[in-house]
Amino acid sequence: MFRKRSYSLVMTGILMGMIVLLMMFGSRLFLDIDEEPRVEEEKRIVVGVSQLGSESGWRTANTESVQNAFTTQNGYFLIFNNARQKQENQLKAIRSFISQRVDYIIFSPVVETGWETVLQEAKEAGIPVILMDRNVDVDDQSLFATCVGSDFVAEGEKAGRWLEKELRKRGYAEERVNIVMLMGTEGSSSQIGRTTGFTSVASEHESWHILDKECADFTSIKGKEVMRDFLRKYQDIDVVVSQNDDMTFGAIEAIRESGRTVGVGGDIVILSFDAVRNALEMVASGDINVDIECNPNQGEYLLRVIDMLEAGEQVERRYYVEEDIFTIENVTQELLQERTY
Numbered sequence: 001m002f003r004k005r006s007y008s009l010v011m012t013g014i015l016m017g018m019i020v021l022l023m024m025f026g027s028r029l030f031l032d033i034d035e036e037p038r039v040e041e042e043k044r045i046v047v048g049v050s051q052l053g054s055e056s057g058w059r060t061a062n063t064e065s066v067q068n069a070f071t072t073q074n075g076y077f078l079i080f081n082n083a084r085q086k087q088e089n090q091l092k093a094i095r096s097f098i099s100q101r102v103d104y105i106i107f108s109p110v111v112e113t114g115w116e117t118v119l120q121e122a123k124e125a126g127i128p129v130i131l132m133d134r135n136v137d138v139d140d141q142s143l144f145a146t147c148v149g150s151d152f153v154a155e156g157e158k159a160g161r162w163l164e165k166e167l168r169k170r171g172y173a174e175e176r177v178n179i180v181m182l183m184g185t186e187g188s189s190s191q192i193g194r195t196t197g198f199t200s201v202a203s204e205h206e207s208w209h210i211l212d213k214e215c216a217d218f219t220s221i222k223g224k225e226v227m228r229d230f231l232r233k234y235q236d237i238d239v240v241v242s243q244n245d246d247m248t249f250g251a252i253e254a255i256r257e258s259g260r261t262v263g264v265g266g267d268i269v270i271l272s273f274d275a276v277r278n279a280l281e282m283v284a285s286g287d288i289n290v291d292i293e294c295n296p297n298q299g300e301y302l303l304r305v306i307d308m309l310e311a312g313e314q315v316e317r318r319y320y321v322e323e324d325i326f327t328i329e330n331v332t333q334e335l336l337q338e339r340t341y
């Protein structure tokens with residue numbers, strides 16, 4: 001009896017031991033399986049990107065460049081938000097990035113003013129902010145780590161210098177030239193810079209008359225509307241300076257509908273900005289006289305900046321992307337084929 005009980009006790013002990021071992025081993029297995037990706041995820045750098053909208057071909061290319069850079073393969077977790085051209089949406093997105101404790105905030109500010117409070121909040125949370133494409137107008141420069149984008153004043157000046165040369169070439173240097181300007185989103189860096197750059201060159205020429213300048217929000221629809229108004233108001237427009245390709249497409253439609261012609265050999269000279277592929281095709285066919293390039297491929301630059309910040313290196317206050325000028329003379333078939341946007 002005694003023996004029997006001790007036998008069953010031993011058996012129960014062995015059985016329990018086996019169950020415990022199985023549980024330990026089994027749970028170890030499960031832990032190993034889902035622990036590994038969790039470690040990987042932990043190593044990823046979380047980046048919150050507040051894109052200002054999707055108003056233009058340029059913007060679509062810029063978004064693609066960012067999304068192609070901040071991939072999981074590159075070690076990132078990207079939280080992307082499109083603000084649809086509204087500052088309040090950007091403020092909301094940035095605040096949500098702060099509450100999610102992202103590692104970096106990248107944002108393309110729709111306008112330059114009104115960012116102090118939210119940038120202060122990011123600073124207090126210890127999250128570095130990198131500006132992309134456009135700038136902010138703040139007194140405290142420590143509110144952002146750096147900016148990656150274009151020199152918009154230089155772009156505007158390039159347009160002015162090109163017109164100067166073109167008029168000289170045509171023998172019109174001293175004659176009256178009537179100019180209208182289609183401007184981008186009011187208060188945005190690209191609008192401010194391109195306007196400043198172009199008007200500073202214009203102010204050197206007494207014969208240049210800027211008849212009007214109006215905002216058309218960088219969109220094709222508004223570009224067409226504003227151009228239509230200009231054509232109704234002014235009979236003698238010689239030059240259109242349009243601050244992006246999308247507005248240019250709309251403006252050219254309006255000009256043609258009014259019975260006038262554009263481009264090389266046409267009634268109205270067209271100066272545009274961005275140089276997306278559709279526009280470059282129109283440069284090649286002579287419909288747009290000149291396109292001042294604005295480079296949307298900023299993802300790679302942003303990756304490099306974050307690498308530097310991660311390594312504790314000092315970063316510059318600004319990084320400018322490389323940009324060119326296109327006319328019928330240098331838009332080749334190869335360039336058009338290579339253009340990814």
Ligand code: GYE
Pocket residue numbers: 055056057058059133134150190218243244245246273274294
């Ligand atoms: O030129 C325009 C876009 O800020 C450089 O914004 C950017 C401008 C670009 O909508 O197409």
